[in-house]
Amino acid sequence: MLLSPPKRFSIPKEGNLPEENEDDAEAVFSVKTNGQLTGAAVAVSDGASESAFSSLWATTLAHAFVERPPDLTDDQFPSEDWLEPSQEFWESAIPWERIPWHGEAKARQGALATLVGVTFAPTPAYGLSWRAVAVGDSCLFVVRQDDLALSFPLDSPDDFNNNPTLICSNPANNQGLGENALHMAGECVSGDWFILASDALSRWLLERYAAGEKPWQALLDVHSSGEFSDWVGERRRDHSMRNDDTTMITLQVH
Amino acid sequence: MPYSADISRNNPACILFLIDQSGSMTEALSGQPGFRKMDQAAEALNGILNSISLRCSQGMEIRDYFEIGVIAYTTDSRGNPTLQSTFNDTSLDNPFLLISEVVDSADIEERMVKEPDGAGGLLEVARRVPVWLRPAAAAGTPMCEALSVASRSLHTWINQHPDSYPPIIINITDGVSTDGDPEPLAQEIMQLQTNDGSVLVFNCHLSSVNAMPIQFPDNAELLPDEYARKLFRMSSVFPESVRSQAATIDLRLGENSRGFVFNANMESLVQFLDIGTRGPSNLH
Numbered sequence: 001m002l003l004s005p006p007k008r009f010s011i012p013k014e015g016n017l018p019e020e021n022e023d024d025a026e027a028v029f030s031v032k033t034n035g036q037l038t039g040a041a042v043a044v045s046d047g048a049s050e051s052a053f054s055s056l057w058a059t060t061l062a063h064a065f066v067e068r069p070p071d072l073t074d075d076q077f078p079s080e081d082w083l084e085p086s087q088e089f090w091e092s093a094i095p096w097e098r099i100p101w102h103g104e105a106k107a108r109q110g111a112l113a114t115l116v117g118v119t120f121a122p123t124p125a126y127g128l129s130w131r132a133v134a135v136g137d138s139c140l141f142v143v144r145q146d147d148l149a150l151s152f153p154l155d156s157p158d159d160f161n162n163n164p165t166l167i168c169s170n171p172a173n174n175q176g177l178g179e180n181a182l183h184m185a186g187e188c189v190s191g192d193w194f195i196l197a198s199d200a201l202s203r204w205l206l207e208r209y210a211a212g213e214k215p216w217q218a219l220l221d222v223h224s225s226g227e228f229s230d231w232v233g234e235r236r237r238d239h240s241m242r243n244d245d246t247t248m249i250t251l252q253v254h
Numbered sequence: 255m256p257y258s259a260d261i262s263r264n265n266p267a268c269i270l271f272l273i274d275q276s277g278s279m280t281e282a283l284s285g286q287p288g289f290r291k292m293d294q295a296a297e298a299l300n301g302i303l304n305s306i307s308l309r310c311s312q313g314m315e316i317r318d319y320f321e322i323g324v325i326a327y328t329t330d331s332r333g334n335p336t337l338q339s340t341f342n343d344t345s346l347d348n349p350f351l352l353i354s355e356v357v358d359s360a361d362i363e364e365r366m367v368k369e370p371d372g373a374g375g376l377l378e379v380a381r382r383v384p385v386w387l388r389p390a391a392a393a394g395t396p397m398c399e400a401l402s403v404a405s406r407s408l409h410t411w412i413n414q415h416p417d418s419y420p421p422i423i424i425n426i427t428d429g430v431s432t433d434g435d436p437e438p439l440a441q442e443i444m445q446l447q448t449n450d451g452s453v454l455v456f457n458c459h460l461s462s463v464n465a466m467p468i469q470f471p472d473n474a475e476l477l478p479d480e481y482a483r484k485l486f487r488m489s490s491v492f493p494e495s496v497r498s499q500a501a502t503i504d505l506r507l508g509e510n511s512r513g514f515v516f517n518a519n520m521e522s523l524v525q526f527l528d529i530g531t532r533g534p535s536n537l538h
Contacts, residue, residue, distance in 0.1 A: 015264045020312075050529065052313035095314070101362055101382040102311035162528060163502045172372060243260060 001128040001188060003120060006042055006251035009228035014236055014243050022047030022055045022113075023198045023247035026062035041069040042249050043117035044138045046198040048166055052106035056093055057169045058113040060086045065117040072119055072131035075183050078167060083174070090169040110170025114138040116153075116196055120188070128188040128253060135181045136164035138247075139202035142186070143193040143216045148209055153182040157207040160199055188253040193220055200244035204235060220250060256451035257493040259419040261319050261529045267419040268321045268350065268411050269306070270404055271299055273340075273387065274427035275328040276395035281428070281462045284517055291460040292389040295426045298458055298520060299324065299387045302424070305524040307357050307384065316354040319529050323349030323407065324386070327400035328393050335396035335433065337403055340387060346403050350411065360384035397431035401439040405446065412448050419527070420451040424520065425488075426458040429481035440488035451493065456513030457485040458520045467518040472508035482516050489514035496526045 012021035025044045043065035047054030064086045070077045094107050114136025123129050132140050134153040137160055142150035154160065165180040195216060197205065208215035222228045228248070235241035261267045279292035303322070310316045324340040339349035341359055351359070362382050371377035408421050423443065446453040465478035470492070474483040489512040492500070497507045503525050513523065 013262075015262055050309060052311055054312075099314065100311075100357075101360075101384060102307045102316065102357060103313040104382065106308055106311045107313055161502070162499075243262075 001122075001126060001190060002254045003040055003128070004252040004254060006249050007223070008247075008249050009222065009225055010245070010247040011225075011229050011232055013245050014233070016245070020055070021245050022049060022058055023245040024055070024059040024062045025196070025247045025249045026059075026066045039069065039122075040120040041066040041117065042194070042196055042251065043115060044196040044198055044247050044249060045116075046114045046136070046138050046245065046247065048112035048114075051109070051112040052103050053090070053094055053169075054111040054113055057090050057111035060090050060093075060169075061113055061115050061167060062117075065115065069117075069119045070133075072133055072183065072185070075181075076178070077133050077183075078115070078135065078177060078181060080171060080174075083167070083171070087169050087171060108170075110168040110173050112166035112168050114164055114198070115167055116140050118194060118196065123187070129185065130188060130194070131183070131185040133181055133183055135167050135177065137199040137202065139197055139199075139205075140184070141193075141195040141197070141202075141205060141216065143195065143220070144189060145191065146214060146217075148216070149192070150184070150186070151206060151209075152184045154202065155206065157203050157210060160203045164199070190253055192253040194249075194251050194253075195219060196249040198245060198247040200242040200246050201232070201248055204241040207240070219248065222248075222250075255495065257420065257495040259417060259448070259450035261419050261527060263318045265418050266319055266321050266352075266415070267527060268323075268408070268415070268421035270323040270325065270349065270408065270421060270423050271302075272397075272400045272404060272423060272425040272427070273299060273324060273326045274395055274397070274425075275326045275390050275392065276428070276430075276432070277328075277391055277393050278395070278428050278430060279391035279460070283460060284462050284464050290389065290391075291428050291462070292391040294460050296387045296389045298426055298460075300385055301519075301521050302524055303356065303360075303386050304384055305521050306353060307360075309524060309529060310353050310357075316357050318352040318354050320353040321350040321411070322353055322356045323351070325349055325400060325403060326387075326390070327396050328391070329396055329432070331393060333394050333432070335394075335399040337396070337400060347407060348410065349407055356386070357384070360386055394432040395427070395430055396433040397425075397427065397436040398434045398439055400425075401436055401443060405439065405443050408443065408446055408453060412446060412453075415448065417449050420448050420453050421446075422454045422456060424456045424458065424523070425485075426460065427485070428460050428462075429485050437484055437488055444490055452490075454490040454493075454513060455488060456520070456523060457489045457515075459485050459514065459516045461517055465516070468514075468516040469518040470507055470511045471514060471516075472510035472512070477516060486512060486514045492526075495528070499526050499528050
């Protein structure tokens, strides 16, 4: 079983500059040995707009997830040990000497971000299994035979609010994180689509699904950043999607 | 639903502070000898502006989610109102600055503050603290004039921002108006509206009366005097969206709770406004 190369799209909240996009999507795919896939990882992280340097934190987290994919076979992720290098990197990247007073106060609190990540691993019979972890309201959707087989960790549009669980760059502010990280696992079936998305798009998808539509069809039909931007722009203008940083990864199992 | 407008840089929210600088503000605050009402007024304003600045800070820069005005009101020795828009390059007709300009205008002082040391104790550390307003007080309390000026400037602001979150007035006073009854004027201001709802009027009452501090009450029964009850009536009932936002920081507001505090902190008001994904309220 193979994975198609993932497609990644991300655009900022309308009115914001691209560099102000606090979402980040990372995908690592081509981990192959002797022509056989040994593993892959994808992640979406969404920085909380109210924390400082959250874009840097979201990028750091998503990178870390795909560059050193955690072992998700137990429920210990995200452990302090796994987070520590990312937290140290974030801290070292803050320009403490020239930061203004307001930024210093915010940065001391730490930056906050969601994370949804999926790792794939081959199974003995040339199959593929997946494991997912989620903190906050960035979601994973699995579409099987043109139906929604999984919506994780949220499965209702009513579950979204402005106070999702978040991972903090300051270890002192991560109490209870282990309990708030949710885990899921499954076997891939040929033809499955995996969609990872930040909250505005996830909520839209669940709303349209609840209305009896098949909203993934439009998403899986997006092939370029320009198409994604136009498509999200239309949804924002008709107010069916909240104006927020919007990020998506799609990939298919063959 | 009213009070649900997106607060963004394209669609900023507006907060206008009215600061009582009358002679009676030199009196000590109840239960705090040596700490005057005018000290608390300056501290309250500086504290709220600090909280707003932090909410808008992205680290290196400030996002202009808010426009802020500060009008100080007092009289000359003959009782004529003297009102001042305290930010540089502003006027009573247009007292507003973008929050990034407000941040730039602060005097920064280094102060020793106690912070948790991470091991259950407190540690004294030097921190940079912004100051916008110094304590000042003299003569009378032209609250009616202050509300009239506020009403005019908000009228203009609303015309320029018809779709914005409704403006908020925060009046910090000891409550004794010397130029008439301010209540009808406050009621009139509450009739001004954007397409998202009516102007919200909040009052922070600083009093020498020895009584329990009260935060966001839903009735006037427990309030100690007529001035407090009048300011309570001059304060808006919190809209539903504000109450649900407050609940997310574990502050339960009753259906009839009003934006009124008596000798109590008003800083949490800043957290009631929805400007995007926030973290837990207990960040160190």
